[in-house]
Amino acid sequence: MALKDELDIVIPTIRNLDFLEMWRPFFQPYHLIIVQDGDPSKTIKVPEGFDYELYNRNDINRVLGAKASCISFKDSACRCFGFMVSKKKYIYTIDDDCFVAKDPSGKDINALEQHIKNLLSPSTPYFFNTLYDPYREGTDFVRGYPFSLREGVTTAISHGLWLNIPDYDAPTQLVKPAERNTRYVDAVMTIPKGTLFPMCGMNLGFNRELIGPAMYFGLMGDGQPIGRYDDMWAGWCAKVICDHLGYGVKTGLPYIWHSKASNPFVNLKKEYKGIFWQEEIIPFFQKVSLPKECTTVEHCYIELAKQVKDKLNGVDPYFAKLADAMVQWIDAWSDINSPEGAKILANGPSKVSSRSSPAASK
Amino acid sequence: MALKDELDIVIPTIRNLDFLEMWRPFFQPYHLIIVQDGDPSKTIKVPEGFDYELYNRNDINRVLGAKASCISFKDSACRCFGFMVSKKKYIYTIDDDCFVAKDPSGKDINALEQHIKNLLSPSTPYFFNTLYDPYREGTDFVRGYPFSLREGVTTAISHGLWLNIPDYDAPTQLVKPAERNTRYVDAVMTIPKGTLFPMCGMNLGFNRELIGPAMYFGLMGDGQPIGRYDDMWAGWCAKVICDHLGYGVKTGLPYIWHSKASNPFVNLKKEYKGIFWQEEIIPFFQKVSLPKECTTVEHCYIELAKQVKDKLNGVDPYFAKLADAMVQWIDAWSDINSPEGAKILANGPSKVSSRSSPAASK
Numbered sequence: 001m002a003l004k005d006e007l008d009i010v011i012p013t014i015r016n017l018d019f020l021e022m023w024r025p026f027f028q029p030y031h032l033i034i035v036q037d038g039d040p041s042k043t044i045k046v047p048e049g050f051d052y053e054l055y056n057r058n059d060i061n062r063v064l065g066a067k068a069s070c071i072s073f074k075d076s077a078c079r080c081f082g083f084m085v086s087k088k089k090y091i092y093t094i095d096d097d098c099f100v101a102k103d104p105s106g107k108d109i110n111a112l113e114q115h116i117k118n119l120l121s122p123s124t125p126y127f128f129n130t131l132y133d134p135y136r137e138g139t140d141f142v143r144g145y146p147f148s149l150r151e152g153v154t155t156a157i158s159h160g161l162w163l164n165i166p167d168y169d170a171p172t173q174l175v176k177p178a179e180r181n182t183r184y185v186d187a188v189m190t191i192p193k194g195t196l197f198p199m200c201g202m203n204l205g206f207n208r209e210l211i212g213p214a215m216y217f218g219l220m221g222d223g224q225p226i227g228r229y230d231d232m233w234a235g236w237c238a239k240v241i242c243d244h245l246g247y248g249v250k251t252g253l254p255y256i257w258h259s260k261a262s263n264p265f266v267n268l269k270k271e272y273k274g275i276f277w278q279e280e281i282i283p284f285f286q287k288v289s290l291p292k293e294c295t296t297v298e299h300c301y302i303e304l305a306k307q308v309k310d311k312l313n314g315v316d317p318y319f320a321k322l323a324d325a326m327v328q329w330i331d332a333w334s335d336i337n338s339p340e341g342a343k344i345l346a347n348g349p350s351k352v353s354s355r356s357s358p359a360a361s362k
Numbered sequence: 363m364a365l366k367d368e369l370d371i372v373i374p375t376i377r378n379l380d381f382l383e384m385w386r387p388f389f390q391p392y393h394l395i396i397v398q399d400g401d402p403s404k405t406i407k408v409p410e411g412f413d414y415e416l417y418n419r420n421d422i423n424r425v426l427g428a429k430a431s432c433i434s435f436k437d438s439a440c441r442c443f444g445f446m447v448s449k450k451k452y453i454y455t456i457d458d459d460c461f462v463a464k465d466p467s468g469k470d471i472n473a474l475e476q477h478i479k480n481l482l483s484p485s486t487p488y489f490f491n492t493l494y495d496p497y498r499e500g501t502d503f504v505r506g507y508p509f510s511l512r513e514g515v516t517t518a519i520s521h522g523l524w525l526n527i528p529d530y531d532a533p534t535q536l537v538k539p540a541e542r543n544t545r546y547v548d549a550v551m552t553i554p555k556g557t558l559f560p561m562c563g564m565n566l567g568f569n570r571e572l573i574g575p576a577m578y579f580g581l582m583g584d585g586q587p588i589g590r591y592d593d594m595w596a597g598w599c600a601k602v603i604c605d606h607l608g609y610g611v612k613t614g615l616p617y618i619w620h621s622k623a624s625n626p627f628v629n630l631k632k633e634y635k636g637i638f639w640q641e642e643i644i645p646f647f648q649k650v651s652l653p654k655e656c657t658t659v660e661h662c663y664i665e666l667a668k669q670v671k672d673k674l675n676g677v678d679p680y681f682a683k684l685a686d687a688m689v690q691w692i693d694a695w696s697d698i699n700s701p702e703g704a705k706i707l708a709n710g711p712s713k714v715s716s717r718s719s720p721a722a723s724k
Contacts (some may be wrong), residue, residue: 004648022583097444104466127644130521130613131528138545140538144594146644147637161493166493166620169505177500183500187547197490198506228475232506251492275509282489282508307596 004029009088010082013037013044019096020047026100026110030092032260035060037221038074046071046353053349055081063336063348075221077199077230080323084333085345089209090119095202101163101257104184114254115158115205118188122152123248125193133188133250154209156247157238160203161185162258167200169228169275170268173261188252193243195283201236203256206238210247213297214238216329220270220320226318227270232278233322236285241300244290274336280315284308298330305330338347363674365478366391372444375399375406381458382409388462388472395444397422399583400436408715415711417443419685424699425710432690437583439565439592446695447707450572452481456618457564463525463619466546477520477567480550484514485610487555495550495612515601518573518609519600523547524620531590531637532630535623550614553689555605556646561597565618568600572609575659576600578691581684582632584690588680589632594640595684598647603662607653635678642677646670658694668690 010033012021020027024047032052036044040056042273060081061068071081076095083091092112101109121135134141134150141150166181191197208216214237217230242249288307294300309323336344376382382389386409394414398406402418422443423430433443438457445453453659454474463471483497496512497504503512528543529538553559568577575601579592602612650669656662671685698706 128553128613130523130559130562132547138541139528140530140534140541141532142560143529143562143590143633144530144597144640146640147533148641161492166501167505168502169507171509172502172505179500179502181501183548185494185547185549186545187549191490191559192554194556195490197492200492200505222459228505235506251490262445271505278506278508279510342446 003090006088007092007112007116008033008086008088008092010035010079010081010086010093010094010190012076012082012093014046014096016096017045017047019099020050024049025114027107030112031088032315033086035078035082037076037078041167045352051354052352053352055085055349059348059350064282064332065326067332067335070216070219070325070332072217072220072230073222075227075230076201077217077220080215080217080234080329083208083212084329084336085217085348086208089207089231090116090205091208091212091215092205093201094204096257098162098202098256100257101255103255104186109254109256111160111203111254111256112205114188115160116156117318118250118253119205119207121155123190123250124152125243125248126188128192129189132252133190134189136188153246153248155250156207156208156242157199157249157358158205159197159199159249159251160205160254160256161252162200162202163255165258165261167202167258170264170271171266171275172269177261177264182192184255185252188250191239191249191251196239196282197249197251199231199238201231201234202258203254204231210245211238211242211297212331213330214241214301216301216326219304219318219325223315224318226273226277228267229271229274229278232274236281237301237304240285240288240290240304241297244294244300245297250256277315281312284311298334301330302327304332363493365452366393366452369454369474369478370395370444370448371474372441372453372455373458374409374438374441374444374455376458377408378458379409381461382412384461386411387470388474392474393450395448396442396614397440399438399440400670402712408713411695413716414714415446416713417711420628421710426694427705428438429690429694429697432578432687432694434579434582434586434592435584437586437589437592438563439579439582442577442579442596442691445574445577446691446698447710448570451569452478452567453570453574453577454567455563455610456566459542459621460524460564460618466548467671471618473522473565473616473618474567474665476550477522480520480612480615481517481567481569483517485517485612486507486511486514487552489609490554491551494614495552498550507576515608515610516569516572517612518604519561519611519613520567520568521561521613522567522616522618523614524562524564524618527620527623529564529620532626532633533637535626535629539623539626545628546617547614550612553601553611553613558598558601558644559611559613561593561600563593563596564620565616566593568573569609572607573593573600573604573659575692575695576603576663578663578688581680581687586680588635588639590629591633591636591640594636598643599663599666602647602650602652602666603659606656606662607659639677643674644675663692
């Protein structure tokens with residue numbers, strides 16, 4: 001699949017030089033957008049031969065001005081800035097502790113290729129197919145599946161999984177420190193309409209044109225009362241909007257190899273408010289209803305921000321601030337993705353490199 | 363698991379003597395209820411050593427009297443009579459062209475054991491777990507899964523899958539005669555609340571105490587305008603009722619080896635009305651709502667029968683007849699499962715054999 005002009009890879013910082021080396025066979029044809037999550041004075045080294053642009057906090061401030069406050073600092077949630085400045089149709093985002101996994105036959109898994117397959121084939125949110133993704137080779141819709149639903153709907157999100165270290169919360173990490181995910185489940189499936197899921201940002205593909213403005217990773221990290229809920233927030237919002245607009249969300253393959261567990265004590269500190277807040281947030285998203293007039297993602301998202309402010313402010317004043325940031329995010333997205341956006345971005349990233357640069361040409 | 367006193371195996375006829383021989387290591391500890399689907403003058407041979415009771419059409423007529431008309435004739439839908447006369451908590455039902463499958467390591471799959479595991483562990487219908495069944499060994503709930511939902515709900519149905527011949531409708535069989543299911547997906551998952559699925563009766567376990575009265579396989583076969591929708595009908599009704607009563611439905615493992623495809627031309631003749639009817643039936647079941655007062659399966663089912671008569675009669679007068687049969691089924695179920703039920707059944711099956719009989723004692 002020669003989608004290199006249609007997909008950007010967004011990475012929230014790179015601490016590990018091996019990371020890009022390992023992915024080189026799969027990532028090198030694509031453009032990378034690296035969004036440095038921490039201290040902008042530190043330098044991220046990118047191995048030669050990659051085509052990339054790198055944004056640090058100073059760049060984000062310069063590009064977004066006052067609206068930069070909607071982008072998290074010292075947290076991987078900052079990756080959503082990369083979604084905003086991309087000009088491509090598809091995004092793949094991955095964490096720097098995620099390596100190439102092997103399938104049961106021992107072959108390296110090309111995660112990107114599987115995400116693209118997932119995004120290019122339809123989803124089936126209105127009725128469950130017991131043989132999983134009916135569009136995969138060697139399978140189909142089973143007896144009893146309505147023929148009128150067999151065209152499916154356009155897929156907006158492809159949620160990939162993790163071998164080795166599973167994506168557990170701090171309490172589960174603490175209770176089961178030695179648990180490793182060794183089960184390779186050879187399936188892709190649609191998450192049904194009306195069903196929410198915990199979307200993990202470690203290994204995630206999406207159609208930026210369809211759902212990009214809903215992929216806001218919220219206010220986390222520095223100065224915020226919560227962390228590790230950035231992808232969850234994006235997942236709840238995006239799923240509700242996909243359901244409303246008639247887009248599909250798939251989960252399952254591809255797997256990446258999640259190399260190391262983050263510190264459960266640090267995680268607990270970041271998460272603990274989320275752990276009780278989610279008991280109210282999830283019922284809110286399960287009940288939320290968007291008016292028919294909301295026919296664009298931006299419009300849906302602004303409406304959602306309103307309802308967040310209205311209904312979740314009682315949980316914590318943080319949600320009023322978050323609701324304002326949601327609106328700010330959409331403003332910034334609209335600016336940058338307008339015809340004048342190019343001007344805003346002209347002096348954007350602090351570091352740019354392309355494969356055709358002398359350093360990378362050998 | 364020594365559940366032999368809690369589970370019956372229900373088989374709608376046995377044409378193939380190899381069938382029980384193949385399953386002997388797994389089935390012999392259990393009691394079998396065989397419901398002969400066709401001509402009662404024909405004799406079904408059961409190999410020695412099995413503990414079973416066999417009902418043919420004459421037996422069904424004798425036991426149910428006028429109410430016997432709710433049980434299909436010359437169709438495997440008759441199996442539900444076996445559900446009704448069982449006295450056990452769990453049922454496993456399987457077709458006689460389903461053999462023991464092998465897992466990827468080459469080991470024989472004990473389908474029954476996996477169904478029991480599925481039925482004894484909870485389901486998670488209110489939120490999607492991306493690592494599939496969180497109660498399986500080596501896995502858990504992922505980050506972002508609400509803790510208040512981690513107890514899950516009681517599982518009522520365990521829907522198993524098929525390697526080799528997939529369960530396709532006649533049009534798909536005709537278009538893809540050579541397609542075989544070779545993909546072993548190592549997963550069990552809950553079908554979310556509010557989502558319907560095509561329930562196949564080939565390899566199915568359920569908790570008879572929780573959902574038995576909803577497992578009516580409808581009016582199919584002899585004298586009826588439709589076939590091959592018996593399990594679908596039971597699936598739609600049972601899922602709607604499970605959702606209403608707060609029970610879970612799981613699908614995935616175990617696999618059986620489905621040995622031969624049924625004739626697609628014969629299937630097309632049986633199915634063709636269902637293929638267009640389902641376009642109206644499924645939206646009906648998607649929208650159906652049961653009143654809060656319906657707190658038992660029987661009550662839910664009678665209410666569903668009313669709504670079927672009311673809403674689907676316009677599709678075809680068959681549905682008014684089916685609605686009457688649904689009520690008759692519940693009447694018969696209640697009779698047989700009442701304290702007086704033993705008397706009704708006293709002279710029930712035409713053939714009974716137990717492992718302790720001389721023929722089986724060697």
